[in-house]
Structure formats: C-alpha cells, structure tokens
Amino acid sequence: GIQVEQSPPDLILQEGANSTLRCNFSDSVNNLQWFHQNPWGQLINLFYIPSGTKQNGRLSATTVATERYSLLYISSSQTTDSGVYFCAVEGLGGGSNYKLTFGKGTLLTVNP
C-alpha cells in the first residue's frame, strides 16, 4: 500500500517562530489532508490539499503532487499550536481509494 513519511518526528519551538513540516508519499494520490491533533486528542482538519497551495490565517500548505510531497507552514507559532500534526493520503485506486493512510505525525511543542 501507499507509504506516508513525515518529518521531523519532533519539533520544539519558541513562541513566535516559524516552522515547516514535510510529508512524503510513495504513490499518486486522490486526496491529501493535514490534521492537527490537539493535546485533548481532538482531530482537527486543517487542509484538504491534493495539489496546489492554500492558506488559512497563520497556516498554509503546498502539495506538489508530481513530486509526491506536501509541506505545512506554521508562521508566528503560538502555544495553542502544540500537538501532533498528521498528514493523510488517499491513493488513486487498487484498494487505496476512500482509505486514508496516515503518517506517524510530527509532535510540535511551542514554548512560551
């Protein structure tokens, strides 16, 4: 099946810093989403971004489907940004469609 690798696995920032999280995937995808799992365990959808660039406030994401990677940018980080960031992809077919395959996540800690 499709493989998803996220880097870095852990990241510690001071409040106000910027960061870039990366997601590599092994095959063509129909769908790619970024999620934030907060310290309370809730899974929050950040972006649906199978290709192109999107921005939402201090967060933006870019997916280069032809090169099989996606980047999540967090600017001016805040302590509330802490948590685990997951990238999840849905393959094009062959039993991969409609199933999201999640990466292992990036654990972000933002210190005041």
Next chain:
Amino acid sequence: NAGVMQNPRHLVRRRGQEARLRCSPVKGHSHVYWYRQLPEEGLKFMVYLQKENIIDESGMPKERFSAEFPKEGPSILRIQQVVRGDSAAYFCASSPGGSYGYTFGSGTRLTVV
C-alpha cells in the same frame, strides 16, 4: 451545521463487557468511516459504510468487532467481550462521496480495565 458527532467521548469498560460507540455524520453525508488510534500509533482504517451497507471492513478485526450504519440513526461500532488491547481512541469520519475530503469527529476514548 454540526460536524461529525461522536459519543460518548470517554468510555470505560471492564474486560468481557460490550462497548458501543456512536457516530452521527455531517448532515447530508452518506459515507461513514471508522479509524482506530492505538497508543503511540497513527490512525488506521477499520471500516467503510454507506447507509445499510458495509463497503469495506478489511481493517476491522474479524472477531468481536462489528459496525452498522442503519437507514435511520447513527453509525454504531460494537466491540464485544472487550480486552485490554482494545483500549484506544476510535474516530469516525464522514464524507459526501467524491473527492471532497473527510471530516473527522472528536473521537471516543475507550479504556478497558
């Protein structure tokens, strides 16, 4: 427009009891998916349902686990005779079908004591 609603948020069961997890999809979504997050692991697909049909249950353990999405009411994930290894966070997602992405609920945290 409420998102995906899961209840209960937390569930504690003794070994051997049954656990019933409920999921109400986004209004208008007819596709429901269940995922499990074991401690220190990412989320893994369990089952995909449409109204009154199980489309793919390839990620669900063959024994003790079952899922349904009736014509009326929420989707139910049922775990019979729970064991400690079933302790995990169970997430439900829904979609309208097609390439529109998936909306996840806040999850149910099952603890088996």
